[in-house]
Amino acid sequence: MESTMSVEVERKFVCDADIQKQLEEIGAVCIGQKQFQDKYFDTPDFLLTLRDVWLRCRQGCWELKCTTVTKAEDRVGEPQKAELCSRYQEITNLSQIQLKVREVMKEGNGEQKTANQTHPVVHQDTPKTEGAENCPTGNESWLMELNLVCFAEFTTQRCSFTFGGEGDESGVRVDLDQADFGYCVGEIEVLVPKGEDIQSALRKIEKTAQRLGLSGDQRVQGKMDVYLQRYCPEHYAKLLSAHIL
DSSP: OOOSEEEEEEEEEOOOTTHHHHHHHTTOEEEEEEEEEEEEEEOTTOTTGGGTEEEEEETTEEEEEEEOSOHHHHTSSSHHHHHHEEEEEEEOOHHHHHHHHHHHHHHHHSSOOOTTTSOOOOOTTOSOOTTTTOOSSSOOHHHHHTTOEEEEEEEEEEEEEEOOSSSTTTTEEEEEEEETTSOEEEEEEEEEETTSOHHHHHHHHHHHHHHTTOOOSSOOOOHHHHHHHHHOHHHHHHHHHTTOO
16 A cells, blocks of 8 residues: 555445456456455454454555544434445554554553463464464564454455546445455445545445445445454454444
8 A cells, every 4th residue: 555544435345246247347447366364463352443443464564444433423424325334544654553553552541561461362263373473574572562462364365446537436446355264245445545535435435336236225244344253252242342343
């Protein structure tokens, strides 16, 4: 990602067998396929994710996603479009990530715990665990200092499409994801530089969804929702109770 800070506006949808053909018919161009591994980190008592903050290492690069709206704000303006879309600020600069993580944790409990003071929560039947605490990016002493442990790890096969020109879909990206734990989901995404118009992104996403014939008024589960539901039920239940998922 080129920018170290932007807002990702995204709507997920259920993929069917004809989705690639549909995308091509409305003018989308495939820009390639790739495979990547994600590792997500949090404290054993879920200080980050219970505040809708998601720290991950993707192929050796750190990323932090922080929600930009409250649930009440989600319903202001264009309720149907807003409720179907998520909005997260994305930070990709490691120094900014570490600063934000410390800030969130300080707000969460007033003090940071070290890895020697608490023990990680053990999740049952996760597909991958060995070496999950390691992300090959160099010095990870900050993870131990903040007692951050890996709670989810999975690999995704992604096929991506974009739209050219200056029309309603300019700047729209569609990703078709197949996770290695057997879940497939599509994502319509627009990246908005911080401080710029979110409503324009919502309109572009809605237009693309209409052209793809997407219907329904409920959010579709993302990869993380399904992973936690299957492999980390305690964590999943806490996030549901906190209205994060």
